[in-house]
Amino acid sequence: MSKGALVRAAFAAALVAAAPGAMAQPASPPTPTTRILAIGTIQPGADLQQVRRILPGELQATAELYLQGKIDQWYSLQGRPGVVLILNVTDPAIAKDMLEALPLGREHLMSFELVPLGPLTPLRQLLPAHPQ
């Protein structure tokens, strides 16, 4: 088990322990990954003229991913160039390949930070211990 997985397991155990009546409940199922958050920023020192030349192609390729249902939500960063995407993808490796294949990624002008997301598990605490 990786260190990250251990931390997650400990956190999940703490959440279960914190829920009233949790002792009588079966262990909560693991939190599924349902989306990936991708924060794309222009590489430091990138040639901004080159970025501008590539931008129409980047937009077209990004819109294609949206139309294919791969991009759930898209936003521009404010005050600096870049994007925030919520991807309909659950495997970070697939998300990385998909984004690095975009024109700015291919030219190593944009890099993405990826964060796997899932349902807000702690909400389970508010559910009745024995659903009617």
Place this chain on the structure above:
Amino acid sequence: MKVLCISKWAKAPSPEERDAILPKEVPATLKLYLDGVIEQMWFKLDAPGVVFLVNAESVDAAKIHVHGLPMGQAGLMDFDFIPVGPLAPLGMLIAEK
């Protein structure tokens, strides 16, 4: 405006601290959602935490909202704040028509 708020631990809570505060944190978070402040919320799976998309007048206003949650009040949880807006390059699709 919308502000993406990505949590990070300001101070790793002890198990006792966590058990004491989580039963307050969850209802307080749900209240911010019901008030329309938190538009979307997710659990963060790489390092345990949360990601909120917050509706606020400014980044400072978003900070006041999420720092007001019990874990923020206790100095346990901080956030990275990333203001976002409509995907501006989409404007190119109508500018040239």
